[in-house]
Amino acid sequence: MNPFRWLWTYLRKHRFLLILAFFLVILFTILNLIPPYIAGVIVDRVIIGGEMEFFWRLIIAIVAATMVKSAARFLYRLTFERISQDVVYNVRMNIYQKLQELDFSFFDRTRTGDLMTRMSGDADAVRHFISWVAFSLVENIVIFLLSLAILFAINAQLALALLLWTPLIGFFALRLSVAVKPTFFAIREQLSRLNSVVQENISGNRVVKAFAREEHEITKFYRENDNYKQENLKAVQVWSKYLPLIDTASNGLTVVLLLVGGLMVMQERLTLGELVMFNNYLWTLSNPLRYLGWLINDLQRFVAGATKIINLLTEKPRIKNGENPRQKESLAGKVEFSDVSFTLEGHAILREISFTAHPGQTIALVGPTGAGKSTIVNLICRFYDCTTGEILIDGIPIKELDLAFLRANIAGAMQDIFLFSDTIEGNIAFGVPEASFDEVQQAARIAGAHEFITRMPEGYDTIVGERGVGLSGGQRQRIALARALIKDPAILILDDTTSSVDLETEHAIQKNLRSFYKQKTIFIIAHRISAVRNADLILVLKDGRIIEVGKHEELIAKNGYYSTVFKNQYGDFDAELMKEAK
Ligand SMILES: Nc1ncnc2c1ncn2[C@@H]1O[C@H](COP(=O)(O)OP(=O)(O)O)[C@@H](O)[C@H]1O
Ligand SMILES: [Mg+2]
Structure with missing residues (x-):
């Protein structure tokens, strides 16, 4: 979606206030152009012409214009500020709601830091556009065009001479904005790098201290901090190169005025008061051009930030309810996997998994790290959808069940x-x-x-x-x-949940679960054989496949992988994997 059209969906409800505010902007600019004109009139009619009684009227006009002007400015600044705060409030709200809606696969491929930037920097670019950029653009365009019209009305030749000079100011201002843009970009990049070093250091401070790596961390920070300083200095260099050029070009207007205007006064083709008016209006020609570069930069920042926010807001969760999501009074908790395979970004993670778990049963999943145990329980919760095959709960395909209902009936302590x-x-x-x-x-x-x-x-x-x-x-x-x-819940999942608990407590917890949850389906993922030996069904996984299945005694009798792990007394599947690797 076009960023401006998107923004309008937030601005629409403020449209009358916006029209009023823009009207005030135009009123302000018009009033701003009155005192310079009056000053010229004072020169011609009061100072030179001696019309004293006229003087006071002009002074009152200037004071009145200034007062109304200030009030207008106060009101429209306040209005744009309020509207911008309201818009950015709603934008943040929508981003946050979207984050709740998106699924695991989105968070797998998106960095937390990037999402934080949507909420902070990008949202702020949107706020800044409404609270500053939009009216400044209007203000500057109106000032430039209106004052040009006034100058042409006073004296077309002199106005034309000045107008011919202005492209030079615009040229340098645009050059500056083009040159400074990459440095701004680099500063922002470097700042986010600096932030992530700090963030990682704080999160990982225990590891840093445990490994006595404080010096290393300080060096790392020193480097990024120094880069940040250098990037800022580069921007200053670009600035200091172009600002004198812009100033010189702006001052050139005065020279043109004195040369052409002075000559015209001497030839009596221009009054002294008119020359003063022109002189007072010079800033109305140069300032808008000077700001032009900045405003274009800010405009681009808005477009970039808004585009990123729009991309996030239009992101579709892959996991969602089907056409007519089904619900029941309650779930019994029968779980069936029928030939389930799961591929993630080209990697086959689960292959042809089939089993049935009945209510009241405890199903154990064992196998080395990376075998796919956690992935199986993620599929039961529909955190991901399987690639082929089908998962049924109480005989209903999981994709037809209402998502909230499904998850309300499953509870897990995840890894x-x-x-x-x-x-x-x-x-x-x-x-x-x-x-x-x-x-x-x-x-x-x-x-x-x-x-x-x-x-x-x-x-x-x-x-x-x-x-x-x-x-x-x-x-x-x-x-x-x-x-x-x-x-x-009807289905309880314990993914490595008691691995850090001592054996005795683990035993007590299992006994509790057994007696309190007779009717529930319990999935236990564990490394210790002691934690799974009482299960009704043990699935031994390796490389995404079920390689053995049965009760403890049956698996021991099979003399396969499970029994090797058991007999080696380690009772731990990872230890076995390490030995295999040797
Ligand atoms: N979000 C993910 N993105 C990419 N690969 C993943 C993701 N989650 C798991 N995997 C991969 O899937 C395989 C199985 O992982 P997992 O089910 O967590 O194993 P286990 O729980 O048995 O240790 C591993 O090879 C792992 O690298
Ligand atoms: Mg796991």
Whole structure:
């Protein structure tokens, strides 16, 4: 979509206010052109002609024009500022809503920093366009054309002589804007690089300290900081090269005026007052041309920023509801994979996966890192759609189910745990905000978290940082588990959820789940055989395929991959993978 047409969708509701504001802009520019004219009249009729009584009327006219002018300017600046704030508020709102709508694959291929820029720098370019660029363009064009008309009316020959000179100012101003543009671009790029160094350093400060790499980090920052300074200095160089040229060209107008105008006064083809008027109007010819370059740059910045925002806003989620999404009273939780394959950017990640999980069963997924275990559970949640084959839940193809309904009936504690900067209670109740404190405690008990939470000085009111700072890995895992359990879902997914929990606690959690969730389908992904040996069905995955399937005893009897891992007593699939690699 065209950036201007897009902007209009936000501006339309302010159209009457906008018309009024632009009217005030034009009023302001007209009033701005009155005092220079009057000054010339004073020279001719008061100073030279001696019409004293005329003088006071002219002075009052100047004061009145100035007062009305200031009021107009105040009003339209305020109006454009308010409209721009309102527009950018709505733009940010729409971007944020879009981010909620987009799916995993979008976030896989988009950098967080870029999305932050849509919200900050790009949105600001839109605000700046409304609050400054749009009216400045109108103001400058009107000033230039109107004053030119006045000058031609006073004396066409002199006006023409000045007009012939003006392209020179415009030429240098445009050259400056062209030359300065890449340096602005480089400054912005370098600033975002500088920011990402700082951001990474803060996020990774534990790693930096643990490896005593502070010096290295400082050197890295020094380099980027220095680059930033250099880029700014380059811009200043471009500036200082062109500004004197622009100034000289502007001052050239005075020379033309004195030469041509002076000559005309001597030949009595121009009055002294008219010469003063021309002199007073010189800025109205040079200023608009000087600003032209800046305004064009700002305009381009608006177009670039708006285009990026439009691209984001028109991004379509690949995962969405079908024609007539289906819902049921409740889900039993039967999950069927029938010949499911999944390819991501040309890489086959899952191949021909088939299995059935019945309500009440515990299904374990085991295998080395990268085997595709997490991908299987991502497909159940429809975070991605499978490439071929079909996934059915309670016999209904997953793509026909209402997406919100599907996800309401699945809960998982995913591999990379994220806790919000909120209280522990708030984090556990994230999916069920109306949950009572008893329910929160109950979920925490089953997840084996209640004990350590109550031992903390602030208990359930303890604030955990955005990454759960202050909690051990195992504690965070248990809070994430409680957050999943409180949803009381038909299908429960534990992706590596108890890997950092000690064996004894893990055992207790599993026993709790068994007794509280008799009717549910539970998927457990784990590395330790101890965590999966009681499962009703164990799927052994490798390179995206199921290589063995059965109960613990059956798999041991098969004497295959699973039993090798078990017999080596490591009980760990990654250890086996390492040995194979040797
Ligand atoms: N978002 C993604 N983009 C590209 N490749 C991915 C993505 N997620 C997973 N993969 C790849 O898919 C394969 C399986 O990953 P995953 O299911 O996470 O394995 P596991 O959970 O068994 O360790 C790996 O080779 C991994 O590199
Ligand atoms: Mg995984």
